[in-house]
Amino acid sequence: MTRHFLLLSLLFFASTLSRLVLTVTAGHASAFTSSHASGDTDFIRQSCNATLYPDLCFSSLSRYAAAVQRSPGGLARVAVAVALAKAHGVAAYLSHQTAAVIDEDSGAGASAAVNDCFANLEDAVDEIRGSLKQMRRLRPNEDSGSVRFGVSNVLTWMSAALTDEETCTDGFEGVEEGPVKTSVCDRVTRVKKFTSNALALVNGFANKL
Numbered sequence: 001m002t003r004h005f006l007l008l009s010l011l012f013f014a015s016t017l018s019r020l021v022l023t024v025t026a027g028h029a030s031a032f033t034s035s036h037a038s039g040d041t042d043f044i045r046q047s048c049n050a051t052l053y054p055d056l057c058f059s060s061l062s063r064y065a066a067a068v069q070r071s072p073g074g075l076a077r078v079a080v081a082v083a084l085a086k087a088h089g090v091a092a093y094l095s096h097q098t099a100a101v102i103d104e105d106s107g108a109g110a111s112a113a114v115n116d117c118f119a120n121l122e123d124a125v126d127e128i129r130g131s132l133k134q135m136r137r138l139r140p141n142e143d144s145g146s147v148r149f150g151v152s153n154v155l156t157w158m159s160a161a162l163t164d165e166e167t168c169t170d171g172f173e174g175v176e177e178g179p180v181k182t183s184v185c186d187r188v189t190r191v192k193k194f195t196s197n198a199l200a201l202v203n204g205f206a207n208k209l
Contacts, residue, residue, distance in 0.1 A: 040065035047075055051200040053193045060194065072205040077135040079198035080158070084128040086194045087161070090187045091125050094118040097184065109175045117168035117184060121191075127161040128195065131202075144209060151206045158199040165192045 041062055048057035060082055061068070061075065068074040097114050131154045138150050168188050172181050 040069050043070040044068065044075060047072070047201060047204060048197070050204055051197040053197055056193055057197040057201075060197075072201075072208050073135070073138065073140075076198070076201040076205040077132070079194075079201045080128060080132045080135055080154070083158075083161075083191075083194040083198040084125070084132055086191050087121060087125050087128055087165075090191050091118070091121045093187060094121055094184065097180070110172075110178060110180045113171045113175050114180065114184060116171045117188065120164040120168040120171075121188070124161040124164040124191075124195070127157040127164070128198075131157045131161070135202075148206070148209050151202065151209065154202050155199070155206060158195065158202060162192060162195045162199060165195060 044062050044065055045054075045058050048054045048061065051057045057079075061079060064078045068078055094114060094117060097118075134150050134154050134157075138147055140147075165188055169185050169192070172185055175181050
């Protein structure tokens with residue numbers, strides 16, 4: 001019952017977050033001309049070139065060009081929001097996997113690895129959520145030392161989230177190959193890429209302060 005409630009909560013939060021990001025984007029989009037949009041898109045492409053996964057970065061963030069404009073902080077904030085939505089989605093999937101009966105062919109090792117991975121993803125979600133809250137609190141007119149301190153917290157939490165995600169996939173190293181291992185590792189590996197990109201963009205923002 002608890003895991004079922006958690007699954008529904010994660011799905012609701014992810015859906016709400018997605019609508020929020022899209023609403024903010026739509027609200028800004030009408031205020032810009034196509035020439036502005038082109039320049040904003042170029043800014044995102046250039047910023048994404050500093051990440052480990054530039055193609056994924058651009059494809060996932062370019063749709064928010066009108067809202068981001070050419071703001072390093074705005075881009076970092078949206079990247080963190082996208083990473084949170086992706087992490088929530090995988091956490092919801094893992095919640096279902098831990099509640100379901102895992103095939104005997106997967107073995108007890110896979111079951112334990114999935115449970116451990118779910119715990120790690122829960123931690124990662126909390127850390128990314130905290131990062132997003134901190135990014136939303138930052139104000140351009142604040143004291144520069146206060147902004148740097150806030151961004152430093154975000155860098156710490158996003159790094160911790162990436163470590164938790166890596167710990168999840170590391171936990172499957174001794175598990176025999178099978179559909180459960182493949183499915184979980186593929187999903188978490190993709191989430192790691194979003195988290196890594198968001199971390200890089202936050203770091204880029206920090207370097208401009």
